[in-house]
Amino acid sequence: MEAAVPFFKIKDSEPIVIILSGTSGAGKDSVIKELLKRDDYQFHFVVTCNTRKIRPGEVDGVDYHFISRDQFQTMIENEEMVEYSQVYDDYKGVPKFEMEKGLADNHDVLLRLDIQGTEKVKKVYPDAISIFIVPPDPQTWYDRLINRGSDSESELCHRIETAKYEMKTIPNFDYLVINDDLQTTTDKVLSIIQAEHCRTTRTKILVE
Ligand SMILES: Nc1ncnc2c1ncn2[C@@H]1O[C@H](COP(=O)(O)OP(=O)(O)OP(=O)(O)O)[C@@H](O)[C@H]1O
Numbered sequence: 346m347e348a349a350v351p352f353f354k355i356k357d358s359e360p361i362v363i364i365l366s367g368t369s370g371a372g373k374d375s376v377i378k379e380l381l382k383r384d385d386y387q388f389h390f391v392v393t394c395n396t397r398k399i400r401p402g403e404v405d406g407v408d409y410h411f412i413s414r415d416q417f418q419t420m421i422e423n424e425e426m427v428e429y430s431q432v433y434d435d436y437k438g439v440p441k442f443e444m445e446k447g448l449a450d451n452h453d454v455l456l457r458l459d460i461q462g463t464e465k466v467k468k469v470y471p472d473a474i475s476i477f478i479v480p481p482d483p484q485t486w487y488d489r490l491i492n493r494g495s496d497s498e499s500e501l502c503h504r505i506e507t508a509k510y511e512m513k514t515i516p517n518f519d520y521l522v523i524n525d526d527l528q529t530t531t532d533k534v535l536s537i538i539q540a541e542h543c544r545t546t547r548t549k550i551l552v553e
């Protein structure tokens with residue numbers, strides 16, 4: 346008698362919305378750049394809109410969509426943003442077309458957001474996962490911020506003050522990753538994403 350092998354079909358995990366947040370200078374951009382170099386992981390980085398001045402080395406349409414305050418206002422009025430927030434002295438927002446682009450390609454979408462944006466995007470995409478990145482210790486953090494050389498003294502004070510508040514919201518996040526060595530941090534972020542795809546709520550076996 347032949348054994349009756351049950352018929353089953355694997356329903357692969359749908360793309361995941363991943364939010365990377367953390368204090369200024371925690372290393373979000375550095376981790377994203379490392380992830381983009383990894384051949385074994387395909388994702389769509391959501392380029393957000395930003396009203397601040399472009400910094401040396403930044404590329405419009407790659408790092409951000411750099412737009413004027415008037416253009417930003419028009420996008421809000423036309424309901425073209427998933428969310429928008431004032432971050433430090435500028436406005437930042439997630440354009441709907443960027444989210445749609447990634448999800449249409451069936452890729453995970455990765456967003457770099459502050460804590461306000463994380464809360465708002467989680468309301469729109471409740472299955473999104475949120476990861477908070479922190480530097481390994483205060484002195485290393487300060488040195489990294491200073492060496493980056495992108496902020497004036499007053500901007501730096503503003504970012505450090507904001508960080509104190511942001512760190513108190515860490516329990517609202519799904520994961521916390523300490524950014525000591527960049528490769529290890531990137532590996533940890535990738536492991537979190539891989540584990541999330543393996544959740545029984547995402548990958549399913551259909552048995553007949
Ligand atoms: N693991 C690391 N080891 C050494 N330097 C690092 C590491 N991670 C980040 N850095 C450096 O620290 C500085 C801040 O990192 P990065 O710009 O990626 O932070 P961020 O979280 O994106 O900041 P912001 O929110 O202000 O844009 C950069 O100069 C970066 O090269």
Ligand SMILES: Nc1nc2c(ncn2[C@@H]2O[C@H](COP(=O)(O)O)[C@@H](O)[C@H]2O)c(=O)[nH]1
Nearest residue numbers: 393394430432437438439457458459461462
């Ligand atoms: N709520 C949102 N926050 C955003 C968005 N895009 C970026 N960000 C956050 O701003 C900080 C600061 O950016 P900086 O480039 O001026 O240093 C960044 O690290 C993110 O946390 C957004 O669309 N919405």
